Amino acid sequence: MAAAARTMFEKIWQRHIVVDRPDGYTLLYIDRHLMHDGSAAGFAKLRERGIKLRRPDRGFATPDHYVKSDSRSVAAIADPHHRALVEAIRTNTAESGVTLFDLGDERQGIAHVVGPEQGVTQPGLTLVCGDSHTSTHGALGALAFGIGSSEVAHVMATECLWQRKPKAMRVSVDGTLGEDITGKDVILAIIAKIGTAGAVGHVIEYTGSAIRGLSIEGRLTVCNMSIEAGGKAGMVAPDDTTIAYMKGRPFAPKEAEWDKAVAFWRTVPSDEGAVFDRDVSLDAASIAPMVTWGTSPEDALSITGRIPEPSTAPDAAKKDSMKRALDYMGLTPGTPLEQVPVDRVFIGSCTNSRIEDLRAAAKVAKGRKVVIPSWVVAGSGLVKKQAEAEGLDKIFVEAGFEWREPGCSMCVGMNGDTGKPQQRIASTSNRNFIGRQGPGVRTHLLSPAMAVAAAVTGHFADVRKLA
Amino acid sequence: MEAFTTLDAVAIPIDQPNLDTDQIIPARFLGKPRPTQVEALFHDLRYTPDKKPRPEFVTNMPAYQGARIVVAERNFACGSSRENAVTVMVDNGLRAFIAPSFGDIFFNNCFQNGALPIRLDAKRVAEIRAALHAKPGSTVKIDLASQTVTGPDGKADRFEIDSFRKDCLLKGVDEVNLTLGYEKDIAAFEAKQRQEMSWL
Structure with missing residues (x-):
């Protein structure tokens, strides 16, 4: 009898088991460890114990959370604690031998942009980082998830993690996406459908013709927000698109090793007939440009929709949380989304700061003028350089956007890039939590093209209708 | 790591579903030394923008002082991987969290800090929260060895925990x-x- 059909997740999991304990816990081997300026706590924990990194060759670091978006200078970071974190990544990587893409190096950027860009992220591998958006890397067919600083130290010391096997969930998006519908709209539609806790305890595999039709960059955006659906990780099976993307990247295998790697990558996708613990499906044709209205990523609506009425909530608890969200967001139920004025626009973050995101944004910005303060923060120095080579920076600047330096910037505001209380921000980032972009700030999540539509009209607008 | 065996302590009810880690400790406090983060717990829920305590928020109520347990709603501590969400609660004396479900990363981070996340049936968790609201300052009892939670009403429930995590704690x-x-x-x-x- 043939071996049982396995999911891609199952295959990667099995290949990385170091020890399976009878109590159901697995010591799982980690192939790649991405570090950033927030990883200093992990290094400090290791130092306290007098332990060296087991595999510095498996570690890659870049400062992203605390770096300024208007300067590449470490000295210019005003907060001494933040400056110390950006300095610490230099000393920690120099002492340990971890590869660093530092400020001033064009390869620096947001860890989740840099990993795929450099070919560090590869199909069939396990990858972790002390950041919840590590799920991004699953777009290349890796099992990638975020961990806390104690587990960061654990991986540094042992290159392993204790894990209980999560369940597998399949999200199929079949059909053809409409014009101007992007990975961002797809993932917001998925989260709106299954809820922000919809995938807790599960690894999601995104599949179906609409997912296969996405570029790697679109897939990265989808997998990035798996955590916003509660998923442990999100992944897409490696295919020709993946292999073409990997080819020639600095840390991708070369020559004879390339052929061996590709042969392995071809074995990674789920087998025909593999069984998932849960199945969800969406019709691609039904997905419109999405915008969030509330304080959870599940509060997402089509741009053609209206701010919801709490009275339509299924129960008292949901009604109460809707009221609270509407109050924080300063919105009146029944208002068409297209009539909601916007104060500011942020295009960037590990969700939407890659070259295709900037191309999509520039396409809408070309020949138009922004009417509210608007920023573009490229995901890495290489993305920025590519955009400049294509003249996108000129389009943005002529339209009135600020063209800034790579980092997490206003997605999380840890570097001081925050909004003002009650300011309404159209943001291509991943979280619309209360206070995420600064105390009192009202965040609405959307795609880069939709963010530009808001920037040039001063309110949410359907990018499909812009003449 | 400090062992966790039993806890019999005042519990605070938190009724909001999906209470994310940004609410437990806002990002602007993360880059600071751990001792200075203690005050950041639930910061923007506890204080108004002009830094006045909100009397209606549970941790500001006198009856809940000395609390060591949180009884929360579904998907508690979803969001970011910041381990500070656990450590800031531990540093404020809170070592056990009871909810219908948790954010995965937070759940794992608890075990790294001698804290115990307990998943219980949503209906029972709602009952315990209602009992706490009815008599603020009531206590909840947790016994890890026997895997039981006893509510203010005296009713005991068994909870599930991986034997690996249980032994380590x-x-x-x-x-x-x-x-x-x-x-x-x-x-x-x-x-x-x-x-x-x-x-x-």
């Missing part, structure tokens, strides 16, 4: 030391991987 096991004991297995795995995936 009961004994205060240090996970790094535990794993270093598997050195031979890790080295054997690496030798095999060098053969099979030579491009890495």
